Structures are given as C-alpha cells and as structure tokens.
C-alpha cells in the first residue's frame with residue numbers, strides 16, 4: 001500500500017501509465033490526478049483509449065508500465081483476493097449496460113446490495129427508491145430484454161449508484177439514447193455527484209459536455225492532450 005504525501009484529495013492517481021495490446025499502444029505515458037468530488041469528462045475520438053483508461057482504475061485491465069493508485073493503493077500490488085473490495089468502491093456504467101439477462105429490473109439493482117450483505121428491508125427500500133428516481137418503478141418486474149436501450153441504461157445507472165460507491169465510472173452513459181433518458185441519467189448522476197461522489201464520464205456527446213459543467217480531458221491516440229478550446233475541442 002502506498003500513500004504518497006499531499007494527495008489526501010486525489011482518489012485516483014496515474015504516473016506515466018502506458019497500456020499496450022500486442023503492437024497497439026492504447027495509452028501512452030499518462031500522468032493524471034483525479035480529485036475527490038470531481039466531475040471529469042474523458043473525451044477523444046474512437047479508439048483514443050477512453051474505455052481502456054477507465055478499466056485501469058478497477059483492474060478491468062492492468063497497466064503495461066507505470067502506476068495507478070486508486071484510494072492510495074497501488075494497483076500493481078493489489079492482491080487478487082482484494083480485487084472485489086476495490087471494485088465495490090466503484091459504480092461502473094458500461095456503454096452496453098451489462099444487465100443480468102435472466103433477472104428482472106428489481107433484482108438487477110438489489111443484487112448489488114445483497115452481495116454486500118445488507119438487510120432485506122433496507123435492500124427493498126433502497127432499490128424501490130432508486131428505481132423511482134430512475135423513472136423505472138413501474139417496470140420493476142420487467143426483464144432487461146423487454147426494455148428499450150434508454151430504459152436499460154437507467155437501470156444500469158440505478159445499479160451503479162445503489163451500492164453508494166465513492167467513484168462512478170460511466171463509459172458513454174448517454175451514447176445513442178433518446179433525450180429523455182439522457183436527461184434522467186444525467187439527473188441521477190448529478191444528484192449523486194452532489195452528495196460528494198467523484199464521477200468520471202467517457203463520452204463523445206457534445207450535448208452532455210454542455211449540459212453539466214466539469215473538467216474535460218482529451219485523449220488522442222492514447223496520449224493526453226491539452227483541450228484545444230474552452231469545451232475541450234471536438235469530442
């Protein structure tokens with residue numbers, strides 16, 4: 001475990017991080033601090049390394065070189081048995097939702113809380129409450145396959161928030177969604193952010209950048225580049 005000086009507020013730190021997939025350098029020498037309570041956008045063209053960057057934080061991928069510290073812990077040294085505990089500190093929203101196909105909406109959210117051993121009445125109450133905020137309380141018995149993309153993503157966001165993680169990682173949370181679903185999703189994430197959570201959003205969605213203020217970083221071919229305009233250039 002490494003706890004560097006003067007970094008009390010940095011939840012995630014990257015030092016000279018590179019990630020290679022075979023001959024492909026997906027991330028090149030990234031150094032970056034993410035502060036507690038930040039709302040951070042990761043922009044850049046397709047293939048720039050946005051999803052790969054988010055995966056490094058929860059050990060969805062390992063670095064090829066360099067160091068990632070999450071909550072002061074060096075990911076290169078995290079014991080395998082400790083990975084589940086690390087992952088509980090993140091709420092992860094995937095572009096393709098990744099709901100459990102043979103469980104209904106209620107169970108998809110409630111399972112996160114069950115895995116943590118929360119009491120049954122608390123699980124029921126919190127799950128219903130979150131699904132109400134997500135506008136999905138009337139679809140609690142529905143199976144994921146019967147939902148629209150926007151509805152599935154609302155459930156995925158509800159699930160990510162349910163466990164009250166310190167950090168939300170959202171990979172294109174509004175990609176190709178209808179405006180109403182996008183608005184609900186940003187509303188849910190914003191409300192959670194206002195409670196003190198750190199939120200990182202990888203996105204191409206210019207409307208999203210305009211809708212909610214945050215720091216914008218930009219990747220191009222795996223390198224971190226300075227934003228070219230006040231809005232971080234073309235996403």
Ligand SMILES: Nc1ncnc2c1ncn2[C@@H]1O[C@H](COP(=O)(O)OP(=O)(O)OP(=O)(O)O)[C@@H](O)[C@H]1O
Pocket residue numbers: 021024025026044045046047048049050051052053
């Ligand atoms: N598991 C993998 N195996 C091989 N190459 C990979 C793997 N994951 C990502 N890559 C490559 O790494 C590069 C960065 O991919 P990544 O998915 O991080 O990009 P992205 O910025 O998220 O793109 P998009 O906007 O299309 O989602 C791409 O060239 C991609 O093909």
Ligand SMILES: [Mg+2]
Pocket residue numbers: 050051052171
């Ligand atoms: Mg991606």
